[in-house]
Amino acid sequence: KQNKRAWLDDFIKATGRAPTDAEVRAYIIGESTERRLNTYRHLAAATLAGQGPRAAGAGGIAGKVNSIPTAIWAVVIVIAAIAVLALAMHGGLLGAPSK
Structure with a gap:
């Protein structure tokens, strides 16, 4: 959800407009690839183990x-x-x- 919000903010800054439905679908398809899902799983596991990006002393x-x-x-x-x-x-x- 944070990545989608960041993408939306970046999109609006870059284009000066909100994305169309087709552009949002393209983003969702890109974020749903097996490689991307594996990245999210890895980040989630690291965060739960206390080794995520916001962990103290990371x-x-x-x-x-x-x-x-x-x-x-x-x-x-x-x-x-x-x-x-x-x-x-x-x-x-x-x-x-x-x-």
């Missing part, structure tokens, strides 16, 4: 791409914290109390 490019922005923000936060500490030390806010 790795692959999707996992790596999603972690890049997180790593960048972590570096930005650390640099900002160091800058704040340096400014505080320079301004005398951090250090031994004066007598």
Whole structure:
């Protein structure tokens, strides 16, 4: 169902119109081939076994791409914290109390 919805969205974006009944039937026939059905069965079995595309730690490019922005923000936060500490030390806010 998700693939059909994605196909429909892509079709409308590409053509600027909804598909005709014949085009929808052609899509359904293409998705009903034995090879395609075997692919869906394999994906379903992997998902049920906890190894599907959305499994935690599934790795692959999707996992790596999603972690890049997180790593960048972590570096930005650390640099900002160091800058704040340096400014505080320079301004005398951090250090031994004066007598």
